[in-house]
Amino acid sequence: MDWANLAFGYIPTDYNVRCTFKDGKWGEIEVSSSEIINMHIAASSLHYGQEIFEGLKAFRGADGKIRVFRLEENAARIQESARGILMEPIPTELFAEMVKKVVKLNERFVPPYGSGASLYIRPLEIGMSPRIGVKPASEYLFIIMVSPVGPYFKEGFKPTNICIMREYDRVAPCGTGRWKVGGNYAASLTAGEHAHSLGYSAVLYLDPKEKKYIDECGPANFIAIKNGKYITPASDSILPSITNKSLQQIAKDMGLEVEARHIPVEELAEIDEAAAVGTAAVASPVAEIHDLDTNHKYIVSKDGQPGPVVTALYHKLRGIQMGEEADIHGWNTIID
Numbered sequence: 607m608d609w610a611n612l613a614f615g616y617i618p619t620d621y622n623v624r625c626t627f628k629d630g631k632w633g634e635i636e637v638s639s640s641e642i643i644n645m646h647i648a649a650s651s652l653h654y655g656q657e658i659f660e661g662l663k664a665f666r667g668a669d670g671k672i673r674v675f676r677l678e679e680n681a682a683r684i685q686e687s688a689r690g691i692l693m694e695p696i697p698t699e700l701f702a703e704m705v706k707k708v709v710k711l712n713e714r715f716v717p718p719y720g721s722g723a724s725l726y727i728r729p730l731e732i733g734m735s736p737r738i739g740v741k742p743a744s745e746y747l748f749i750i751m752v753s754p755v756g757p758y759f760k761e762g763f764k765p766t767n768i769c770i771m772r773e774y775d776r777v778a779p780c781g782t783g784r785w786k787v788g789g790n791y792a793a794s795l796t797a798g799e800h801a802h803s804l805g806y807s808a809v810l811y812l813d814p815k816e817k818k819y820i821d822e823c824g825p826a827n828f829i830a831i832k833n834g835k836y837i838t839p840a841s842d843s844i845l846p847s848i849t850n851k852s853l854q855q856i857a858k859d860m861g862l863e864v865e866a867r868h869i870p871v872e873e874l875a876e877i878d879e880a881a882a883v884g885t886a887a888v889a890s891p892v893a894e895i896h897d898l899d900t901n902h903k904y905i906v907s908k909d910g911q912p913g914p915v916v917t918a919l920y921h922k923l924r925g926i927q928m929g930e931e932a933d934i935h936g937w938n939t940i941i942d
């Protein structure tokens with residue numbers, strides 16, 4: 607495997623793990639080497655979008671050990687997503703056991719330390735019961751598949767440009783934005799492709815109700831550094847990012863003040879640094895934010911380089927994931 611040149615794409619591995627909720631209870635964990643599932647043509651996931659998922663990573667550390675980052679947080683979030691669209695919540699113990707099992711079974715696909723690559727873990731839950739009326743299923747399938755993925759920053763840790771486009775919303779006010787449901791991603795495809803076609807790495811969405819405040823940055827949370835403070839949007843329509851939560855803790859540990867609050871678009875003129883944060887990249891620094899409706903360009907990075915605070919936060923979090931930095935908050939689960 608050419609670890610350093612892997613893309614963020616699907617690569618088959620040896621096994622996936624599955625568990626079915628049926629007749630009011632979760633069954634036994636099944637280990638499968640098939641990439642195929644057999645399902646009813648009227649399944650609620652296919653017709654009414656009863657689908658939720660997660661994304662987390664396993665890393666090979668400096669000491670050769672495999673670490674999975676914050677799996678309990680992902681378990682808690684998929685439970686929230688399940689409650690959000692009336693699916694069956696997966697117990698934390700079941701989630702944890704299945705994550706550990708699938709990583710161990712696919713150990714040979716965990717990229718080596720220093721390659722910058724990692725093993726992406728993708729849990730997903732789908733409604734399996736046939737439904738023609740709009741109603742939740744009573745049977746659910748929970749699967750965890752994995753795929754090795756390459757380093758996010760192949761050309762180095764460099765800022766990119768993002769854009770504001772008011773013609774698109776990712777989610778509705780009081781909608782499903784705070785849950786990781788497949789439909790949110792379907793709803794973001796047109797905007798994302800439009801932004802990419804114009805040369806931007808992501809859309810910086812505004813709050814869907816008033817279009818006044820910063821919401822999310824493509825499939826990532828937005829953070830900014832302003833006068834030495836870490837600021838990030840507080841909003842009901844964004845996904846509570848586990849990376850953002852972790853970076854907030856690291857920022858506090860570094861002595862920074864953290865503010866989760868509404869960030870008006872105009873405040874972008876006053877920020878010193880910005881990044882899109884999430885599992886894929888940890889932190890992807892922002893160079894410029896172009897408001898395509900007003901034609902205003904917010905220049906975040908004047909020299910085209912990542913700012914010092916975002917760089918320090920990024921290295922600290924990566925260091926914890928790789929076992930190079932002390933895991934003082936107990937975020938890693940070691941697979942043995």
Ligand SMILES: Cc1ncc(COP(=O)(O)O)c(C=O)c1O
Pocket residue numbers: 661822824825826827844845846847848849850883884885886
């Ligand atoms: C819409 C959206 N926001 C934010 C994030 C970042 O969340 P996390 O840090 O838990 O990966 C993701 C996923 O990575 C996402 O899909």
